[in-house]
Amino acid sequence: MYIIYQIFYIIFLLFYTFAFVFKGRRRKGIGIRFGIYPDGLKAALEKRKNIWIHAVSVGEVMTAKSLVAQIKRELSQYNVVVSTVTETGNSLAKKIMPKGTIITYLPLELTFAIKRVIKLINPSLFIMIETEIWPNLIRRLGKNNVPIILSNGRISHNSYRWYKFIKPFLRKILDCITAFLMRTEEDRKRIVSVGAEITKVKVVGNIKFDSIDYSINEEEKQKVSNFLDFGTKKLIVAGSTHPGEEDILLKAYSKLKDKYKDLSLLIAPRHIERADEVTKLVKSYGLSVSTVSKIKEASVPTRGTFTPSVLETVLVLDTIGQLKLFYSLAWLVFVGGSLIKHGGQNMIEPAFFAKPILFGPHTFNFKDIASMFISGGGALLVRDTASLTKAISTIYEDEVSATNMGKRAKEIVISNQGATAETIDAVKTILQY
Secondary structure (H helix, E strand, O other): OHHHHHHHHHHHHHHHHHHHHHOOOOOOOHHHHOOOOOHHHHHHHHOOEEEEEEOOOHHHHHHHHHHHHHHHHHOOOEEEEEEEOOHHHHHHHHHHOOOOOEEEEOOOOOHHHHHHHHHHHOEEEEEEEOOOOOHHHHHHHHHOOOOEEEEEEOOOHHHHHHHHHOHHHHHHHHOOOOEEEEOOHHHHHHHHHOOOOHHHEEEOOOHHHOOOOOOOOHHHHHHHHHHOOHHHOEEEEEEEEOOOHHHHHHHHHHHHOOOOOOEEEEEEEOOHHHHHHHHHHHHHOOOOEEEOOOOEOOOOOOOOOEOHHHOOOEEEOOOOOOHHHHHHHOOEEEEOOOOOOOOOOOOHHHHHOOOOEEEOOOOHHHHHHHHHHHHOOOEEEOOOHHHHHHHHHHHHHOHHHHHHHHHHHHHHHHHOOOHHHHHHHHHHHHHOO
């Protein structure tokens, strides 16, 4: 079976390489993917023992951030090596991982490359973020007696169907894994049913609930609230919006603003360079508008002050790093990337601040989390202008339910925290620390 897998992988690799060459593109880190490491990287790996964490792309890198930081704090005698598959994930890891983290690429699933990389890294432990099965890599790590942890493990419905089909092959791979730390009970059941030894499997929750920095500057929050008179307004914050969503939001807001005089709206486009575009769109609806940067007297957030006289009906957030602050001031939050087929943005942050949450149907990047908030009564699903307008009106008319909805959202966050600590405990147990 391994031979068949290797043949199919090589065929895939040849076609993939041909496609890249044909399009005139060049894959970064190609030497590293073949196990050819520069001298500087080799020297860094040789300084101390290494814990190797694999995070395939952007989402997994974001998830791994808190785990990497915790390992570096509590197991400082180890290097932390983070590998990715995608170039975007690699670039992000270099930006957000703690100082001293070694960033590299996962080797290709070719035996000679894997052997070379394992020899170079010589890991004391290998941690996979989420369920990404690389048979040759896992098998070789197992032969080298390297303990393996599956962290933040999940199995989607589609993956589950495929894994059941290859269960005899998969079971041998899963036998090489030391511990399975799964997100939910459903994930636990699925990994066991496809071959994981039940005694190795534990439900610990989702690291994503730990990986967000919830701290805010309370002095700045109070200053903004006072100067913008948010204490007497019900502020709707539309966070991380994408093209097409602002139209839906503005149509709903235009229908509601005359009925509910204290309703206010802030739009925070996902990409800050779209601020001018969104500002023009707001004006096209006959609404007055101002950007946050325009009403600030200084550019430094902790020193900025706001002038009430220039505050207009709709605010557009065009400054970096302040969305969290406005989430904390919001009465209601709409999480963008969900009314269009983008996959949604993270709804955990506004939930922590006990805000009622709305989002659209396209949340496949956060499917489990979105389902958790909907079923737990911490969020409402909207699909278009009509349902968005109705949801805002319903929440406005029932203040008690709105407050309870926000409380449930926060309770869901709090009850799902702790996966990072559980993972650290597993790491220490395996390393006998």
